[in-house]
Amino acid sequence: MSFWRMAVLVGVLYPMCSHGAxxxxxxxxxxxxxxxxxxxxxxxxxxxxxxxxxxxxxxxxxxxxxxxxxxxxxxxxxxxxxxxxxxxxxxxxxxxxxxxxxxxxxxxxxxxxxxxxxxxxxxxxxxxxxxxxxxxxxxxxxxxxxxxxxxAEIKMAALTDVIAKQENIEKIYIIGQDYSFGKAVAAAAVKFLGQKRPDMAILGNELHPIGRVKDFTPYVTKIQSSGAQAIITGNWGADMVGLGKAIVDAGMNVPIYTYYAAFDGVTATMGKAGKGKIRLVHEGHYNPVPTKRLRDYHSxxxxxxxxxxxxxxxxxxxxxxxxxxxxxxxxxxxxxxxxxxxxxxxxxxxxxxxxxxxxxxxxxxPLQISVHTDEGIEFDGDNSGFGLRTEESVPLENTLVETTCKMTRPQS
Amino acid sequence: MAKVRGLLVWIASLAVLLLLPGLFDSVLSLSILNQMGITIIFALSYNMLLGQGGMLSFGHAVYFGLGGFMAVHSLNYIEAEVFSLPVILLPLIGGLFGLLFAVFIGSFSTRRAGTVFAMISLGIGEMIAACSLIFVGFFGGEEGISGDRTMAPEFFGFDFAQDLEVYYLIAGWVFVATLLMYLFSQTPAGRIANAVRDNPERAEFIGYSQRMVRFISFCGAGFFAGVAGGLFAINYEILTEENLNAITSGNVLLMTYIGGTGVFVGPIVGAVLLTLLQTVLSNYTELWQLYVGLLFVATVMFMPAGLTGVLMIHTVAWKNGRLRQLILPYITVGVPAFVLLCAIVGLLEMLQFYRHGVVGEHEMTLFFVSVDTSSVWPWIVTLLIAATAGYLVKALTPRLLSAWASANAPLERAKT
Amino acid sequence: MVEIVIFSTLNGLVTGLLLFMLASGLTLIFSMMGILNFAHASFYMLGAYFAYSVSLFLGFWPGLIVAPLLVGVLGALVERYGLRYVHKSGHVAELVFTFGLAFFIEELVQFAWGKETKNYQQPEILDFPLFTLFGQNFPAYKGFMIFISIAIFIGLYQVITRTRIGLIIQAAISHPNAVSSLGHNVPLIFMGAFGVGTALAGVAGVIAGPVLTTFPGMALVLGSIVFVIVVVGGLGSLTGALIASLLIGLLQSYAIALEFAVNDLLALFDISFDADHFLNDLWTLSLPQIAPVLPYLLLVLILIFRPTGLLGKRET
The missing domain is CATH 3.40.50.2300 (Response regulator)
Known part of the structure; x- marks a missing residue:
């Protein structure tokens, strides 16, 4: 008892934990x-x-x-x-x-x-x-x-390569978060699609406030009625969960090309409704796992x-x-x-x-483009049984882009 | 005599301001001190509304934020050589724009006090915060606006690159602003603001327009909030939407209220305490905001005059020379109360660890004691301590109350 | 265009009616006790979290009953042991108390349930499209939301206008002192009103949780908009609250759907500006952008020019 009281007093007077020196x-x-x-x-x-x-x-x-x-x-x-x-x-x-x-x-x-x-x-x-x-x-x-x-540009280059191959997609809709990243995604998409598929119509290029939209239904209503055949989005975190949910609820059945539409609740939200519809560009490997080291680490x-x-x-x-x-x-x-x-x-x-x-x-x-599915999944997301399976790989050589960076290096 | 003593207090606080960095010279403590200084001015300006004028505002961050944005834009203009101004005067720009905006908003919002005023302030706050995401040119959208304080002309050889230089700048402004706000509270205008707060009708009868009085306090509060915003711009060199949203407005209400609205130094105490909780306590526990919430609710319920208000009610006993009678009862109730508090904190921390800790890890360090949350004993021991301490507090409180009553009883001499 | 109008109206109805559920309770409390309960949206959040926890064990439907009851009891306790205690410190203290309570409940929720978003799902039985128009589904769950809200409006309206309790409540709203002198237990009525009001917020939370996601910030998101509705609708007016809720719900959904910008307006008059004009933000201002500002603008304007609100009988 007294020891506890002592400890309590000491604890308040001194920090509760110390950092390894x-x-x-x-x-x-x-x-x-x-x-x-x-x-x-x-x-x-x-x-x-x-x-x-x-x-x-x-x-x-x-x-x-x-x-x-x-x-x-x-x-x-x-x-x-x-x-x-x-x-x-x-x-x-x-x-x-x-x-x-x-x-x-x-x-x-x-x-x-x-x-x-x-x-x-x-x-x-x-x-x-x-x-x-x-x-x-x-x-x-x-x-x-x-x-x-x-x-964002490197990733969009890889994504648009895949989109460009889809002959049946003629009308596409871009939606993203209203800040530098969302704008960069939209700009890169417009640029690369213009080069690779000049015939493709970009029906909408919409930015919504980041982290503030709780119900994406009005946006999805708009996308749906525009007649888009595919969606590009850079949304992440809660904004992707919300957008995904609204798309599923509205019963929209078009491919969605994304940066971050997996994990942190997104995979569970999309579930069966998103199967085979979501493509995602990422580094590393989820399924199949290429090496034992990665499998052990992941497990x-x-x-x-x-x-x-x-x-x-x-x-x-x-x-x-x-x-x-x-x-x-x-x-x-x-x-x-x-x-x-x-x-x-x-x-x-x-x-x-x-x-x-x-x-x-x-x-x-190297980058991978994966699909959201429940087939051939060893490591799923959100414990939902669904996960990402690699469909295409972009070798490192194809990801090199120019830079405008002029770096000054300190002497000492 | 009182004047001399007042002067001494000001000189002493100036000395403390100058000496503080000598005592706390690490980078961390300097940045905490800087943050404290800014919050002190902000909280004091808020108390011009709440404490002195009786106006409860839920949108005071607007003036803080707008002042800050103007200051940071000015920094960028100075960098682009549109005009030139020493950094040290930048808070003045913030203050002037805070004032300008307060004049505009105050012209209609101060017509009434009470709920209507509170609601208008809330509406204006939400409106400006929402606008900040629309007018990207001025507010910078999500990213906010950044500046560089070292680009301004040097001030007697100081370029304010170091936090220490910024500290002295902030300290200077804290001193000046506090002095000015204190002097304002002593002017007839400040006194009448109190009168309007307490009884608007009577104030009207003796010939003061309550609206005008509120308006003047409101403008003053806007000005000093803008000064604080300008200092924020200098210290952090970035302003974003959060500087003017409801959370910042809520925080300033929180610290002013906890510190005490009835005493001039109340908001200073609140600002210092809250900044310390925010910066120091948050290093040790994830639950610090829960504790702040508890503190706030407890303050509103049990000590509506705030922490300084609690001290102030001792003046009667002190003047009676009977403060000493209270020491023993305070200790006998205080110690178990403190133990009870620690036990509750311990329980909360253990619960938090148990629920959100990593799978397979049960060992946690609580007040320097290693605790295994998977065993029942720590829980039982802590609960027992809490129960015992709680019982002691309950049993000893009547004694404290009677001691309190006797200490505050009017002196015999006063009766005759 | 027709499909946009239809679906925007439906979306607006869903949002508006949800807001109404929250606002109806707050109006009740505000008009009787004169307290703008800042923690009202926090009770809404508690409703969602309670229902989430219940749904883990018993499923969605028991949660719909249990959670609002829990919230209501909690609300009554807060009135009895918190507000009534603070009441003696004055009006400002009451407001500050509810504000502190809102802050505290948010922290409490994070402590009890964690900071992350909860996977609170709608019941599977309602997980089907109610109807499909122009290739777009309208989920059955949203239909259910509309149904519950309307049921609550009708129920409350009947109680207030047709029953004895309703008469006392109406009287307590307009002449609290007179009611008290007639021998009614006004504190008890207040406690009951607070309990029922918060329970209504709880219902809204249970229903909105799966749609608007259950996370610790959900109270903050709706917190101030509910005040707008109560003030705009007018003190003590259920119908006013309904109208204001629908107004704001429709405003929000239409604003996103219709992409009019100041530019378009100016183009009608053949005026145009360069993109690098320093007031460019003003010229490119579009309806979706200004939508979040409008409710608060409305609030401020109403407070200045018509403090009784749209349908209110007394001043705020």
Missing amino acids: DAVRIAFIDPISGTFSATGTNTLHQFEFAAEELVNKKAGVLGGRRFEIVALDNKASPRESQIQLKRAIGEGIQIIAQGNSSAVANAVTDAVRKHNRRNPANRVLYLNYSAVDPALTNDKCHFWHFRFDAH AFKAKYPDHDLSNQRVYNVIEILAKAIDKAGSSDPLPVARALEGIEHTTLGGERVFMRREDHQLFQ
């Missing part, structure tokens, strides 16, 4: 609450799992240092991310991982650039694992930003987090490549690590070769 800490700044919490929480678990499984369970980095993921909730807001970034820097964290929403990424990359310029002694590294606004590795590129996901993840999915396969790339770069640099300080990351080559769990291009810090990797 020499762990390499990575701040994970993404939505853990709010509309997009499902996406953020799921990815957080993937980061924690990758750090544990791929680094800590092995020898760690630099001869025994662990990776520690520090989750900071940004509620998917650019402003809150800025506050959380300051906080991470204040706690001495040197590596920032962020991915959900390009609006946030634009704010974070800007803040990191400014911070590193003003505080050369106290720099941070920004690992962008998911924000795919092309500008981030083009006009807005800088030395401290590295992107591990193929950007171990599902064993530990039965209610979550390995939705972002790039996460394990981020952790493995970062560990590799830290070991190569012989230090976890941002500058040597960033130098080591430039041009780094890596073979993923799925056995694919990827590389981080030096010119713009964009990771290039």
